[in-house]
Amino acid sequence: MTKKTDSTLKKSIYRILDANINRLREALRVVEEVARFIVGDKKCTQDIKRCRHTVQKILSQLSIEEHQIELCRDSQNDVGKNIKSESEANRNGVEDILMANLHRAEESLRVLEEFFKIYEQDASLQCKKLRFEIYSIEKEMLKKII
DSSP: OOOOOHHHHHHHHHHHHHHHHHHHHHHHHHHHHIIIIIIOOHHHHHHHHHHHHHHHHHHHTOOSOTTHHHHTOOGGGOTTTTOOOHHHHOOOSHHHHHHHHHHHHHHHHHHHHHHHHHHOHHHHHHHHHHHHHHHHHHHHHHHHHO
8 A cells, every 4th residue: 555645645534434424324314214114113213313414413514625525436436336245235124124224324423433533523522422322222223123
């Protein structure tokens, strides 16, 4: 691996942020749909919806210039785009879908928490807080689905 220039490194970090922001939003939407339409739980649905809105609030408060993160996206050249795991192609039911997406959200928040420490310390702390909220939601949803 060659040493990256500051601007190249910044672009790479923005790509990490972009991938994890998208992964987080997608995962929370799947969890919300399970809570709403399968579990039929109003409180869990509201809690997940609130989490989605919290993500948007965190992003709207970033000092990073608007759309700079998205402008660094390079989907065509992403070395990980065609790497697949066996488990990601198989789901044995709604519980698997729920757990995969809860874990995806938690992992994304952890990545955001770490990389926001470089530019956005307050956003990092908010991601940590939100991650622990999702741990609690996970526990509540598991009680209702298994």
